Amino acid sequence: MKTYAPTGLPAWEARGLLRHTPPESVPITFRLSTPGARFGAQTLDILITYGGVLLAIIGLTWTGAFSWNGLITFYALLTFFMRVPYYILSELVWNGRTLGKRMVGIRVISLDGRRLTPHQIVARNLMKEVEVFLPLATLFGASTMDIWLGGALSAWMIATLLVPVFSKLNQRLGDMVAGTVVVDNPRPVLLPDLSAQAAARGYEFRAEHLDIYGRYELQTLEAILREPPKSPEARKRVSEVAQTIRKRISYDEDLPESREWDFLLEFYRQQREYLESRHLFGDARENKFHAATGGQG
Amino acid sequence: MTPAAPAPAPAVDPIRSARFRTEREAGWLRLDVLLRKAERDGTAALGYDEALELASLYRQAMNALSVARAISMDKALLTYLDALCARAYLVVYAPQESLRGLIGRLLVQGIPQAVRRSLPALLIGALAMMLGAVLGAVLFDVDHSWFYTFVPGGLADGRTPEASTAYLRSTLFDGGPGDHDGLGSFATFLFSHNTQIAILTFALGVFLTLPSFVLTFYNGLVLGAFWQMFASKGLGYELAGWLSIHGVTEIAAICIACAGGAQLGLAVLLPGDETRRDALRSRGRDAVKLMILAGLMLVCAAVLEGFFRQIVQTTEIRLAVGWGIGALWFAWLALAGREARA
Structure with a gap:
């Protein structure tokens, strides 16, 4: 890719x-998924797998079909299957999403943009075992441990956990070996078009009013308009925005508080139409400094 | 997804980019429905018409994204189209692998071919194990206290050079005064222990093969010391049976895991004409297949160990079962997936 x-x-x-x-x-x-989201997904996966094993064991104990010895063997078998094979199979079956990843809404994709090959899935999950599980198990499993070994294992774990934080694509070691990357599952949400809501509210802006701002300010205003104010504080902030814009563009008409929202909607619509048509003519205005920087405005 | 709120009837003409959006919105929503279906049930669940529709809607959406980037400043629209196209891209170009075909291919061709390609690495694994076993046995003969150096206390479980022959015999065959629970827990311990050894040998191989070699060698040491201790009490034949029934599979699995690790290490040490990174990537494929094979064999070994060793009590049958299964593994790996000679 x-x-x-x-x-x-x-x-x-x-x-x-x-x-x-x-x-x-x-x-x-x-x-790219944040390290936090990935940590959450990993925690969920651990809870699911070990919770499942625990439930199975409790169920078996309750039926009394196995001796204590059998239960231990069964537990060892289950935990074996619940580790690497679970991650490999679930990422194979759900195309890069374990149950935890599904819940958090992230997925693994291949860096070359093609389908995830089984090889990639196996490689990244085997490395996960080395990066996280084995040191963790050794650290908690051993009752007495050399302070050097313990320290070395802890250092290794911290180092591997820090790799995704510092790597450019948030990859952990396994991702680098396999050539994969974890991204947020794209969630398309089609919001209504704001320009369609602002029809004829009685404000007319001239070119000199619309020459001030650029794309960035327009899209910031869009973000504000997507959330109609509910609390008095929010209304106050909107009012501030409206008055600031009115002053900045030197719009000379009076702006009563009741009409501020309409003013903003209408300004958004006309500003967008203006900027879009300037853009079509090759005059891209990135932000309000467009006149100063590019000299294109 | 929130459906688009019905826009109030505009009293003025909608702006260009809004018109652009209203003209195409229906297609995007339809694409979204198809994507949902494909993501939930796999692309195979789509009918012929739907698949065609998906392909055409995907191209239209891509087109729309390209145009929208040029003419629209509506961030919501751009974000939506970007996400929709990214999702559609993954469905169209990165669909899911069919699981059944995948496993079939892996078993019939992938694994046996990978094993046959990695003979030198396998030789390293087997050599490490054998050297370890021989050295373990020799050292034990020289001085019995070596046993305690090699074999961790939990693994030995009372089977030390001081133990009586009768006790040692009882640990090999059930029905004697042997501690049933003890043997069972030993089995589980050995199993999880060996799994971890296998994974470690594999993963550490990337550090120039040496750790894999050392770990396998150490495993050989334990084995050799154990063997020699039983042999010194005249129980060598019985131990061979006890070990063979699962050990043929299990020890082979450890050797194979070591070979997988060695493949990685060799790629770093002797990359040939490729860069080290490329060599690691290409030989990593075989290494991973070897690891899958080792995992499979370990599971089989666990089943053999857990059930058959307790059921089968005579040494002859134990030997026959163990080496018979070993022969089956060998036959599969040596014969399966060969290309027909032209």
């Missing part, structure tokens, strides 16, 4: 994004 910072976005907006160009040559964006 050719990865590069999404073009046209400032670096801080592009962080955590992974772009891939499919054969259709339209770059699409994946959002």
Whole structure:
């Protein structure tokens, strides 16, 4: 997968994004999962697997079909299956999503953008065993342990846990070996078009009003307009925004409090139409500094 | 997904990008329905018409995304289309592997071919184990106290050089005064112990093969010391039976895991014409297959150990079962998946 910072976005907006160009040559964006989400998914998986084993053991004890000895053997067998094979099988069956990952809404994809090969899935999960489980089990399993060995194991665990935090694509060692990356499962949510809600509310903006702001401010305003204020504080913030905009664009008409929301909606619509048509004519205005920086405005 | 709220009838003309959106929205929503179905039940669940529809809607959505990036500043729309296209891309270009075909291919071709390709690495694994066993046996002969150095206390479980011949015999055959529970827990211990050894040998192989070799060698040491101790009491033949029934499979599994690790290490040490990273990646494929094989064999060994060793009580049958199963493994790995000679 050719990865590069999404073009046209400032670096801080592009962080955590992974772009891939499919054969259709339209770059699409994946959002890398945060280490927190992955940790959550891993915890859920551990709870599910060991919870399942515990329930099975309790169920078997209750039926009394096995002796104590048999139960121990059974437990050893189950925990064996619940570790690497569980992760491999679930990622195979659900195409890169274990149960925990499904709940958190993340998935594994291959860095080359093709289907996950079984080899990749096996490799990344075997490495997980080495990175996390074995040190953990050894650390908690041994009753007496050399302080050096304990320290070395702890250092190893901390180091492997820190790898995804510092790696550029949030990959852990297993991901690097397998050539995979964990991304948020894209969740398309189609929100209503704000420009359609703002029909004829009686404000007319002229070119000099609309020349001030750029794309970034427009989309910030969009984010504000997506959440109509419910509390008095929120209403106050919206009012501040509206008055600031009115002053900044030197809109000379009076703006009573009751009409501020309409003002913003209408301003959004006309600003967007204006910017979009400027954009079509090759005049891209990234933000309010467009006149100063590019000299294109 | 929240359905689009019905827009109030606009009194002015909708702007260009809003018109663009209303014209195509229905197609996107339909694509979303198809994607949901494909993600839930797999692409195989789609009918012929639906699959065609999916392909065409995917291209339209991609097209729309490209156009929207040029003409629209509606962030909600851009984010939506980006996510929709990313999801559709994964369904179209990264569909799920069919599990049945996958396992079949792996068993019939993948694993046996990988084993045959890794003969040098396998030789290293077997060599490590044999050297360890010979050295363990020799050292035990020289000085019995070596036993305590090699064999961890939990594993020995009372079977030390001081134990009486009768006691040692009883641990090999049930029905004697042997402690039933003790043997059972030993079996589980050995099983989980060997699994961990196998995984460790594999994973550590990447550090230049040496740790794999050492671990396998150590496993050989334990085995050799154990063997020699029983042999010194005249129980060598009986121990061979006791060990063979599962050990042929289990020890072979450890050797194979070591070979997997050695493959990784050899890729780092002797990458040939490739870069080390590429060599690691390409030989990693065989290494992983060897590891799967080792896992399979360990499971079989556990079943043999847990059930058959307790049921089968004569040494002759134990030997026959153990080596018979070993022969089956060998036949599978040596013969399966060979290309027909032209």
